[in-house]
Amino acid sequence: MAQPRTLFDKVWHSHVVVQEPDCPAVLYIDLHLVHEVTSPQAFSGLRRRALKVRRPDRTLATIDHCVPTDKPDLAGADALAVRQIRQMEENAREFGISLCSLDSPRRGIVHVIGPEMGLTQPGMTIVCGDSHTATHGAFGALAFGIGTTEVEHVLATQCLLQHKPKSFEVRIEGKPGKGVTSKDIVLSLLARSGIESGVGHVFEYTGPAIRALTMEERMTICNMSIEGGARAGMIAPDETTFEYLSGKEFAPRGEAWHAALARWRALPTDEGAVYNRSITLDASLLEPMITYGTNPGMGMGIADRIPDPDALPHPAQKAGLDKALRYMNLRPGQALLGHPVDVVFIGSCTNSRLSDLRLAASLMKGRKVAPHLRVLVVPGSQKVRRQAEAEGLDGIFQEAGAEWRQAGCSMCIAMNGDALEPGEYAVSTSNRNFEGRQGKGGRTFLASPLTAAAAAVTGQITDPRTLS
Amino acid sequence: MATFIRLTSRAVPLPFDDIDTDQIIPARFLRSTDKAGLGAALFSDWRYTSEGSPRAEFVLNRPESRGAGILLAGGHFGCGSSREHAPWALIDFGFRAVISTSFADIFRTNALKNGLLPVVVDAQTHRELFNLVEQDPSAELTIDLPTQALSMPSGKTVGFSIDGFSKTCLLHAMDELGYLMSHADRIKEYERRNETTPTPP
Numbered sequence: 051m052a053q054p055r056t057l058f059d060k061v062w063h064s065h066v067v068v069q070e071p072d073c074p075a076v077l078y079i080d081l082h083l084v085h086e087v088t089s090p091q092a093f094s095g096l097r098r099r100a101l102k103v104r105r106p107d108r109t110l111a112t113i114d115h116c117v118p119t120d121k122p123d124l125a126g127a128d129a130l131a132v133r134q135i136r137q138m139e140e141n142a143r144e145f146g147i148s149l150c151s152l153d154s155p156r157r158g159i160v161h162v163i164g165p166e167m168g169l170t171q172p173g174m175t176i177v178c179g180d181s182h183t184a185t186h187g188a189f190g191a192l193a194f195g196i197g198t199t200e201v202e203h204v205l206a207t208q209c210l211l212q213h214k215p216k217s218f219e220v221r222i223e224g225k226p227g228k229g230v231t232s233k234d235i236v237l238s239l240l241a242r243s244g245i246e247s248g249v250g251h252v253f254e255y256t257g258p259a260i261r262a263l264t265m266e267e268r269m270t271i272c273n274m275s276i277e278g279g280a281r282a283g284m285i286a287p288d289e290t291t292f293e294y295l296s297g298k299e300f301a302p303r304g305e306a307w308h309a310a311l312a313r314w315r316a317l318p319t320d321e322g323a324v325y326n327r328s329i330t331l332d333a334s335l336l337e338p339m340i341t342y343g344t345n346p347g348m349g350m351g352i353a354d355r356i357p358d359p360d361a362l363p364h365p366a367q368k369a370g371l372d373k374a375l376r377y378m379n380l381r382p383g384q385a386l387l388g389h390p391v392d393v394v395f396i397g398s399c400t401n402s403r404l405s406d407l408r409l410a411a412s413l414m415k416g417r418k419v420a421p422h423l424r425v426l427v428v429p430g431s432q433k434v435r436r437q438a439e440a441e442g443l444d445g446i447f448q449e450a451g452a453e454w455r456q457a458g459c460s461m462c463i464a465m466n467g468d469a470l471e472p473g474e475y476a477v478s479t480s481n482r483n484f485e486g487r488q489g490k491g492g493r494t495f496l497a498s499p500l501t502a503a504a505a506a507v508t509g510q511i512t513d514p515r516t517l518s
Numbered sequence: 519m520a521t522f523i524r525l526t527s528r529a530v531p532l533p534f535d536d537i538d539t540d541q542i543i544p545a546r547f548l549r550s551t552d553k554a555g556l557g558a559a560l561f562s563d564w565r566y567t568s569e570g571s572p573r574a575e576f577v578l579n580r581p582e583s584r585g586a587g588i589l590l591a592g593g594h595f596g597c598g599s600s601r602e603h604a605p606w607a608l609i610d611f612g613f614r615a616v617i618s619t620s621f622a623d624i625f626r627t628n629a630l631k632n633g634l635l636p637v638v639v640d641a642q643t644h645r646e647l648f649n650l651v652e653q654d655p656s657a658e659l660t661i662d663l664p665t666q667a668l669s670m671p672s673g674k675t676v677g678f679s680i681d682g683f684s685k686t687c688l689l690h691a692m693d694e695l696g697y698l699m700s701h702a703d704r705i706k707e708y709e710r711r712n713e714t715t716p717t718p719p
Contacts, residue, residue: 078708088600091551128549130550134549137551198602209705211697250623345597370536486540
């Protein structure tokens with residue numbers, strides 16, 4: 051009998067084109083997603099070498115990082131951003147690549163549109179010049195972020211040079227309690243195992259709590275794999291995956307669908323396969339989470355108190371937490387419940403899908419945004435925006451006093467003008483609370499859409515379970 | 519990409535763990551469509567006040583940092599975003615190597631592809647190096663890639679590891695894209711066998 055293999059092993063081995071001794075593998079890439087920020091220098095490289103894009107039909111470009119979200123066009127937008135967007139349009143035209151341009155109904159955050167179009171499928175290799183590419187791993191794809199030189203490699207050859215990472219099982223047992231979302235599961239994982247444990251590894255999320263999640267919830271978890279240092283994060287495909295994909299625009303149909311299902315059903319990790327490392331979390335013990343520091347691993351249960359740097363075992367950890375608390379202007383031992391906030395951001399490739407917006411709206415319905423608070427709701431794609439409007443979510447947000455925006459990365463990375471002012475505090479559903487990430491001098495508390503909505507209506511950090 | 523064979527230089531100490539790429543170069547500088555000139559934005563939010571003047575106390579602004587080719591950083595350097603602008607900015611500023619106890623995967627890959635050498639040392643050597651350069655900012659370290667050795671002024675030498683392929687690429691300024699393209703026939707053959715996955719519009 052063949053050696054039992056993990057999901058990751060299966061996808062990896064089926065994509066190795068060449069493996070020479072003492073060399074990285076030449077790995078075939080099924081789908082290459084491209085956006086305006088990390089691709090211009092790659093296209094310049096192709097031009098310099100007089101190369102073409104090898105497979106324009108396996109390449110899809112969008113504009114998401116720099117696009118304004120306060121209006122549907124570029125009127126009044128920052129000149130550098132406009133230039134970068136125009137460059138993306140020109141590159142797509144010149145190299146024959148499909149682009150979800152500004153007026154495209156398919157436009158949106160790269161990690162939202164791939165899945166919603168049905169392009170992201172089990173067993174594929176997917177790359178993008180963007181570290182949150184792991185999102186697509188929710189479908190049992192091997193998906194990871196690459197640099198711009200590698201973007202050029204994939205454009206030119208549809209292949210990448212890769213050393214095989216190790217495997218890391220993240221098993222989530224139990225059933226989460228009320229108010230505990232998949233964002234809280236992944237923030238708990240990061241708080242427990244840190245932001246470096248995944249380096250050199252690919253996470254595979256397993257266990258009953260993962261099986262019980264919807265595809266959108268699974269995407270939230272895989273999205274933040276990079277925050278744990280992992281190259282990628284994968285979830286084995288199952289009936290939930292197939293049901294999500296069935297009928298999607300670019301999903302296979304008819305006979306091809308049945309052939310695909312047969313391939314996909316063979317992907318899950320075999321009984322007895324061994325991972326290089328593993329960790330187990332019990333979801334039933336988790337609370338809604340909030341971060342207090344300047345990396346996503348500095349998180350705690352929403353009612354907990356900020357840890358004391360002096361209690362940490364290593365001097366470097368102590369120095370890191372000291373520095374983070376100084377930046378955040380917070381004290382050891384301080385509770386965050388009741389801490390005032392200036393801005394609430396609901397959006398990003400982590401939490402901007404329809405179910406995230408529904409969750410936030412369920413709590414904001416019939417309530418008002420707290421005085422002096424800015425609340426931005428930024429759908430992940432124009433399609434999500436249309437769907438939300440069709441069910442009246444935009445009305446709920448606007449009646450509450452929140453801003454209902456066009457699709458884009460927006461305040462997750464603050465490249466498009468949506469930014470915190472120095473010293474401002476935000477509760478954000480995004481993925482990174484690094485210093486200045488949401489605007490120079492801005493301070494970020496990462497949380498779920500439910501916790502963000504609770505802060506939106508109270509103006510302070512609030513346990514969402516006390517409101518519903 | 520330039521070759522990397524041997525580097526003797528002073529080192530700039532940045533003793534924080536988990537320095538993310540948003541610190542190395544904040545996202546607002548990523549609206550460039552070019553690689554050049556990013557050194558001016560390196561560690562921008564740590565280096566300049568909100569009015570844009572240099573913070574005298576920040577290590578990169580000290581006179582002894584001028585011309586240094588080695589960054590001595592805390593553990594897990596380069597975590598976060600995939601932006602290759604991080605190594606581009608470090609190189610544009612003048613760095614040719616970064617020493618740490620560990621590197622984030624994407625940063626490491628991006629650095630190697632641009633001739634910026636990530637050197638991993640053990641925790642004890644790491645502490646020793648910080649003590650050395652903090653006591654004597656003029657101390658020079660030598661990084662010798664052929665022998666994979668890092669030497670201190672005392673003569674003490676420690677080894678470091680690097681995969682053979684990356685080492686060859688650095689020593690000869692070899693182009694990885696050239697290697698990939700040399701396998702064009704195998705790629706074509708792979709595609710013939712595997713045309714099942716969908717393609718975008």
